[in-house]
Amino acid sequence: MVLAWRPDKKPNTELLALGYWILAECESNIAELENMTMRLEEEQKRASTLSTVNGMLRDQMDQAQVQNKFLASENAKLHDELLEMQHSCDRRAAQWQEDEASMNELMSKQHDRLIGLWKEVSSVRRQTAELKIGLQDHINESKSEIGQAMRSCSLAGEKLTNRLKGQIENLKVSWSLSKKDLAC
Numbered sequence: 001m002v003l004a005w006r007p008d009k010k011p012n013t014e015l016l017a018l019g020y021w022i023l024a025e026c027e028s029n030i031a032e033l034e035n036m037t038m039r040l041e042e043e044q045k046r047a048s049t050l051s052t053v054n055g056m057l058r059d060q061m062d063q064a065q066v067q068n069k070f071l072a073s074e075n076a077k078l079h080d081e082l083l084e085m086q087h088s089c090d091r092r093a094a095q096w097q098e099d100e101a102s103m104n105e106l107m108s109k110q111h112d113r114l115i116g117l118w119k120e121v122s123s124v125r126r127q128t129a130e131l132k133i134g135l136q137d138h139i140n141e142s143k144s145e146i147g148q149a150m151r152s153c154s155l156a157g158e159k160l161t162n163r164l165k166g167q168i169e170n171l172k173v174s175w176s177l178s179k180k181d182l183a184c
Helices: 013-183
Strands: none
16 A cells, blocks of 8 residues: 555544654664674674684694694604613613723722832832931031031141242242342
């Protein structure tokens, strides 16, 4: 049914109220649709952002899986190297024990040899001490003899000096007399 406005007729209030109600409902529905459209656009943006983040997370997960595989292979290599090192250490420990036993035997022989050398050194020291005492006595005797010889030399030197002084005086007197004789 089509309602047309006629100026000569009075409008029907019920119809008018119904029209206003329908108009209000339409405006309400339009506002609700606009809100829903805005929310839908926001959800689409959010979904797009989440999709981008999800893609980045997948890329990171793929990279992490690649790294995990690499680290797992490195771990296996390191484990093998560790086992080899452990075997090497065990072999070295056995060799070290053999070397230690050999070294202990050598040290025992060297110890015995050092004790023998020490006894010889002690004997030489004792002999040196005895020789030192003998030399000291000889030095003391020599000092005494040298002292006596020095005193004798000193006394002889004094006598010689006195004799030379006397001769010089005699020569001076002779010289004076010869000068006087020549002057006359």
